[in-house]
Amino acid sequence: MTRIQLDRCQGPECPNCGCRDAELLREPINGTAAGEKSWFGSGFAECNHCRRRFHFKEVPAEAEPPAIEDTLLEEPEAELVTAEPDPPRIKRAIIPEVTCEDCDTKMKITTVKKHVRYHKCPQCGNTAKTAR
Secondary structure, three states, rough: OOOOOOOOOOOOOOOOOOOOOOEEOOOOOOOOOOOOOOOOOOEEEEEEOOOOEEEEEOOOOOOOOOOOOOOOOOOOOOOOOOOOOOOOOOOOOOOOOOEOOOOEEEEEEEEEEEEEEEEEOOOOOOOOEEOO
């Protein structure tokens, strides 16, 4: 197996995508002529990932590269997997059956708005409201 070591991205963080793979176009100035610090970033960089150009205040310090261990990956031992019980079933809401006062047939729900159900009789056309 061939390993290729990639270059670490040490630039300022891109405000658009968050990566540190940025090319410095202008180094930041550490102070103005009077020695005062500025609110605004004087450095300018372009992200190599999303191509956005942005200002920044200071170049971050270089981090030490992580230690590379050249060990062979061993296959983990097979573990016994126990079947999990089925999740509890959700109980459905019981909607009371509304019957028409004139013809004594079951009324159908036409609409539901906020806390009110609107019913209509399919035979005679009478309407009724119930609380949700």
